[in-house]
Structures are given as C-alpha cells and as structure tokens.
Amino acid sequence: MSSTVTPRRTAAALVAAALLLPLTACGGDEKGGGEGGSSSAPKANLTVLAASSLTDVFKSAGKAYEKEHPGTKVKFSFAGSQELAAQVKQGAPADALVTADTKTMDGLKSDTGTPTVIAKNRLVIATGKDNPEKIENLKDLADPKLKVVLAAPEVPVGRYSREVLDKQKLKVKPVSQEANVRAVLSKVQLGEADAGIVYKTDAATVPGKVDAITIPDDENAVASYPAATLKASKNSKAAAAFVKWLSTPEAQKMLRDAGFQKP
Known part of the structure; x- marks a missing residue:
C-alpha cells in the first residue's frame, strides 16, 4: 500500500528541518570547530596579573591566545611581583597571576590554585x-x-x-x-x-x-616564573585554560624566542 505525501505533511517536514539548523550551528560553536582555531575553553574576558619582565612576550602571547580562542579577551596588568601580590591580597578583580619568583607565589597559597613554573630567567x-x-x-x-x-x-x-x-x-x-x-x-x-x-x-x-x-x-x-589561577576569579575554567596554555609548545616557543629559559 503506497503512502500519499500531502501538502500539510511536506510543510511540517520543512519546518522541522528549519528548526534543526540553528541547533546544529550552535553545537558546532560549543565544540570550537572552524578554520579560525579554538578549543573547548569557555569564552571570557580574562585579567592576568603578570611580572613586569613579561610585558613584551605576554602582549604577543595574549594576541595569539585570543586568535586561538575566539570570544576570549585577555587583559594584562604588569607590575613588580610584590605589587601584584599586594593587589591580590587587597581583592583586586583578576583571574590569574604570574610572578617572577616562587617566593612571592608561595606567599599567596590561600589565594591561588596550584602554580606551574612556565619559564626561567x-x-x-x-x-x-x-x-x-x-x-x-x-x-x-x-x-x-x-x-x-x-x-x-x-x-x-x-x-x-x-x-x-x-x-x-x-x-x-x-x-x-x-x-x-x-x-x-x-x-x-x-x-x-x-x-x-x-x-x-x-x-x-x-x-x-x-x-x-x-x-x-x-x-x-x-629566576623562576610560576603561573596560577586566582581562587577569587569569576572565570575559573577560562583562567585555568589560559594558565595551562602557557605550558603548550606554542606558548613555550614564544617564551624561548624572547630569551626565557625552559621551566
């Protein structure tokens, strides 16, 4: 027995297909697919407190990270490590911290995640x-x-x-x-x-x-440079993704090219 395709059933099928298209597109964005390059890291506006000696290389690294992670912006605040530590203690809004010594970072254990040394000097x-x-x-x-x-x-x-x-x-x-x-x-x-x-x-x-x-x-x-997330961050997953990225081959090459030594 053959089935008959009515105009009403055809219209319903078209509507269903149209509704599925945006869902498929959204799923692709979450996975970060596309030629521009991305990752599963959540999008966020990150503020990173970093030692003054990282100024030039981190400005370049930030641009590279943003290109790899569309929708994420990285803002740096550069200063002496002791000034950065004071800012953290005072509750300055930030997501990650990179100091030029382990001593300063160790003094902030109650405020940071587990630090990782990303470079030496x-x-x-x-x-x-x-x-x-x-x-x-x-x-x-x-x-x-x-x-x-x-x-x-x-x-x-x-x-x-x-x-x-x-x-x-x-x-x-x-x-x-x-x-x-x-x-x-x-x-x-x-x-x-x-x-x-x-x-x-x-x-x-x-x-x-x-x-x-x-x-x-x-x-x-x-000099050792440890990086860590800040516990007060409102973007903890995105901050963790950035800190982890600093140990990737791409980020490490940028640090080597700037004259920093391997961790």
Missing part, C-alpha cells in the same frame, strides 16, 4: 650603549664612582641582584632602588645611571640602546 648587567664606563663584571659595580641602580629588595629582581652581589662579597650602594625591573632598565637607557642589574630578557627588549654584560652562571641567579 637569568641576570645581566645593563650599561649604556657601547658600555662607556667599560664595565666588565660584577666587581666593577662596587666602584663608588659609578652610578648603579638596582631594584628594591622586596622586588624579585632586586632580591636576586643582592644575592649575586653578596655571593661575591661586593658592597654596591645604588643611587636609587626601583619598583620593578623595567624602571631599572629605563634609568640606564636614559643615562640616569651607568649600570643596573636586570633580567637578560629585559635587556633584549631594547637592542642598540643598552649593552648587556653577561654574568657567569656560577655567579648568577636563576
């Missing part, structure tokens, strides 16, 4: 272009005729600087103590100081404007 002596004072090593910084600038002792790079100077039993009296590594670099670049101790990666951001004098490994200090 080393110190160099920054001098004016062409090294006009002919500084060759850490011992030269003890010359009272030199204007040396360091980061404040509560700043990770300032603490590392004093560690390496104390290790060599050198007494260096800085003409100023700055709030972060970029401020130290700026003083040298502007000629307001003859030398300063900064991270290798920071000196590399101003090629041709400052010289970087290598500090031998046995006299140097290694």
Whole structure:
C-alpha cells in the first residue's frame, strides 16, 4: 500500500528541518570547530596579573591566545611581583597571576590554585650603549664612582641582584632602588645611571640602546616564573585554560624566542 505525501505533511517536514539548523550551528560553536582555531575553553574576558619582565612576550602571547580562542579577551596588568601580590591580597578583580619568583607565589597559597613554573630567567648587567664606563663584571659595580641602580629588595629582581652581589662579597650602594625591573632598565637607557642589574630578557627588549654584560652562571641567579589561577576569579575554567596554555609548545616557543629559559 503506497503512502500519499500531502501538502500539510511536506510543510511540517520543512519546518522541522528549519528548526534543526540553528541547533546544529550552535553545537558546532560549543565544540570550537572552524578554520579560525579554538578549543573547548569557555569564552571570557580574562585579567592576568603578570611580572613586569613579561610585558613584551605576554602582549604577543595574549594576541595569539585570543586568535586561538575566539570570544576570549585577555587583559594584562604588569607590575613588580610584590605589587601584584599586594593587589591580590587587597581583592583586586583578576583571574590569574604570574610572578617572577616562587617566593612571592608561595606567599599567596590561600589565594591561588596550584602554580606551574612556565619559564626561567637569568641576570645581566645593563650599561649604556657601547658600555662607556667599560664595565666588565660584577666587581666593577662596587666602584663608588659609578652610578648603579638596582631594584628594591622586596622586588624579585632586586632580591636576586643582592644575592649575586653578596655571593661575591661586593658592597654596591645604588643611587636609587626601583619598583620593578623595567624602571631599572629605563634609568640606564636614559643615562640616569651607568649600570643596573636586570633580567637578560629585559635587556633584549631594547637592542642598540643598552649593552648587556653577561654574568657567569656560577655567579648568577636563576629566576623562576610560576603561573596560577586566582581562587577569587569569576572565570575559573577560562583562567585555568589560559594558565595551562602557557605550558603548550606554542606558548613555550614564544617564551624561548624572547630569551626565557625552559621551566
């Protein structure tokens, strides 16, 4: 017995098909399919507190992450790690934190998730272009005729600087103590100081404007950069996805290209 297709049944089928189309499209978006690249990470506007020495590389990393995760925006707030820690303690609205030392991060255990070290760094002596004072090593910084600038002792790079100077039993009296590594670099670049101790990666951001004098490994200090989510985040899953992404090959290559060492 053959069935008859009535105009009414045909119209019903067309309506059902039309209703299914938007559902299928929505399902595709949730999976993040498409040529633009995406992931299952939820969309969000993320605020990441990050150490000053990460400024340049994280600006590039943020753009790469947003391209990979359409609908997500990453805003960075850069400062010395001690300033970032104070912001966290004061309840500043943020989703993730990356410091330039494990000590600062360890002091925030009650405020963060489990941290993961994403990179390491080393110190160099920054001098004016062409090294006009002919500084060759850490011992030269003890010359009272030199204007040396360091980061404040509560700043990770300032603490590392004093560690390496104390290790060599050198007494260096800085003409100023700055709030972060970029401020130290700026003083040298502007000629307001003859030398300063900064991270290798920071000196590399101003090629041709400052010289970087290598500090031998046995006299140097290694800075570790841990990243963690913040428990007060309103975007916990998206924050966790970003922190996890920082350890991916793509993000790690960007850090290596910027001069950071492997975790």
